[in-house]
Amino acid sequence: MKTWALSYRLLLLFLLAIVLLGCEASTNSTDDSKVRLEVVVDGTRKTYTYDRIASVGQLLAAYEIEVSPLDKVNPPQFTQISDGMVITIVRVTEEEKCTDSTLAYEVKRFNTTNLEPGVVEVAEPGKNGIERICYRVVYEDGVEVSSTIRERIILEPAIDRIEYVGVEDNVDPVPIIGTLSYIASGQAYIMQTSSSSRRPLTTEGGLDGRVFDLSSDGRQLLFTRQTSDANDEPFANELWVILDTRSNPPTPIQTELRDVLTAAWRPGVPYTFAYSSATPANIFSGWSAYNDLHIIRLDGQTGNIINVDTIIESNLTGLFAAWGTRFAWAPDGQKMAYAKADGIGLVDFAAGVLLPPTISFPHFESSIASNWVWQPTISWSQDSEWIVTTVHGPPYAEESPTNSIIFDLAVWRVSDNFIIDRLLPEVGIWANPIYSPIAVDPEFGFKDFQIAYLQARDPYNSVSTEYDLVVADRDGSNPRIVFPGTSLRGIRPIDGEGEFVWSPDGEQIAIVYQNDLWLLNVRSGIAQRVTNEGPVRAPRWVG
Known part of the structure; x- marks a missing residue:
């Protein structure tokens, strides 16, 4: 009996030891x-x-522990925690x-033959502007680590100082057929x-070149001029007219x-023009176009508006509508193309809409990235049957269609929509x-016409x-370089050169080159400089 009791006690002690060991193990495990x-x-x-x-x-x-979306957490928040880890949070604001x-302001000097050689006349004294620059400043744990420009706002635009410097009139005379007009140093000549x-034709200057159009008989001139109010936006302009360029002096x-974006006289209809407008805007172009189209009739004696016919109301239709729409009258004054x-397509005057484009192509994305929008120019043939233009061509290599580096010359016969999209x-x-x-x-001995292009x-x-x-034949054949030639510095359109116009008889071309106007005889290839008034732009030539 005593032996059994002893064994029972030993068994209890053994079980108790096991329980204690288990508890200790459990404690250690936790x-x-x-x-x-x-x-x-x-x-x-x-x-x-x-413990999890x-x-x-x-x-x-x-x-x-709060963490904002901008805060930097190291290691990243998705990382699994481990013993001994150090988590660092950098507060970012x-x-x-x-x-x-x-x-x-900038100082701009222009030559003029209207002053004695060497004499300097200040036309505009110049005024500094005010620019507001806004920065995005980043702080880490209260210490500034970066500052980047977010926005530049012109609170008050600078007004350039304009100086005219007298030079000798050493340009040899050249016969002129019809009437040739142009802008030089902000004046119309x-x-x-x-x-x-x-x-x-003007004496106060300020012509911005946005609108500069000579009527088909050469007697009326339509032009835009920068406003004189220093508080106006840089785009802001006024539309002016000279009703008789033969007057001496003429009266603007x-x-x-x-705020006129485009305007042009209607061929064959006296004192009548079409225009489209915009509003100054704080975007890369400086304006936001209305894409409207109105036909205006002026009083031939006073220049007052006597009739307004709205063809297209203000709208934002089309790609990059804020840039605006280019319009071009046909010589018959009955048709108008747009770009x-x-x-490129036609305007439906009866319906008051732009018809779907007849010639379509991808926009030029590279210009958008550089804060401008490329639009092709439009030229009608004299019989109002053909249009010649530039189109954005297919990709040259592996670039996307919108980034294609290719531009081709295309023609369009309007009567039947016959198109050659790669004439040249x-x-x-x-x-x-x-x-x-x-x-x-x-x-x-037959009637024909040619194409001039850069x-x-x-x-x-x-x-x-x-x-x-x-200059090439109308079908694109026989292209030949006529100016300036491979031995001379080329024309630089990116610097404002290269605007050109045919003479009324098709024998000459007036072209802007190296800040002056040059007259080129197409057949002989002889070119002569005919201006020295300073930077020239917008030549217009009518018969």
Whole structure:
């Protein structure tokens, strides 16, 4: 009996020892499963323990440690926590700071033959502007680490100082057929009979070149001028008219219209023009176009508006509508074509709409990235049957269609929509082809016309390359360089050169080259400089 009791006691002691060992093991196991780590944030360093498998983000949430979307957490919040880990949180904040600074004016000097040689006349004294630059400033734990420009706002535009410098009139006279007009140093000039007879049509300057159109008889001039109010936006302009360019002196008349984007006389209808408008805007172009179209009739004696016919109401239809729409009258005054960034079509006057484009092409994305929109020019043949233009061509290599570097010359017969979209391939973005007047071919005796255009010397880099003036037959055959020739510096459209116009008889071309106007005899190839008044633009020639 005593033996059994002893054995029973030993068994109880054995079981008790097992239970105690199990408890100790359990205790050790629990301690071993806890993770100890540190969190460094807001200038403090604290130790935390956690007894479950979790990510860094879950741990921070469990201990109510707030993390903003901008904060930097290292290691990242998706990382699984481990014993001994150090989690660092860098507080990131942003703010916008704006500072106003002086926007210095530029000094522009222009030559003129209206002053004695060497005499300098200040036409505009110049005024500094004010520019507001706003920055995005980033702080990490209260310390500034970066500052980047977010926006530039012109609070007050700088007004350039304009100086005219007298130079000798050393240009040899050249006979002029019809009436040739142009802008030089912000003034309008006209030539008739001879280049030596050139005379100014304006004296106050400020012509911005956005609108500059001579009526088909050469007697009326339509132009835009920058506003004189220094508080106006840079785009802001006024539409002016000269009702009789033969007057001496001529009388510029300001119309009621402002902020005009395009305007042109209607052929064959006296004192009547079409125009489209915009509003100054703080976007890359400086304006936001209305894409409207109105036909205006002026009083031939006073220049007052006596009739307004709205063809198209303001709208934002089409690609890059804020840039606007290019319009071009046909010589018969009954048709009008339009151009946008991705196509060319006709205006339906009866319905008051733009018809779907007849010629379509991808827009030029590279220009958008550089804050401008490419639109092709439009030239009608004298019989109002054909249109010649530049189109954005197919990709040259592996680039996307919108980034294609190819620009071709295309023609469109309007009566039956016959199109040749690559009449002359790879001419360049600034080809700006123009039909010549219809003339009698001296060799074969029949009536015909030609195409003049600018040919890129490097058609695969045509935005910035130099160009030559080329004349080809109407079907694109027999293209020949007529100016300036490969031995001379080429024409630089990117710098404002290359605007050209045919003479009324189709024998000459007036072209802007090296800041002056040159007259080129198409048959002989002889070119003569006919101006020295300073930077020339917008030549217009009518018979």
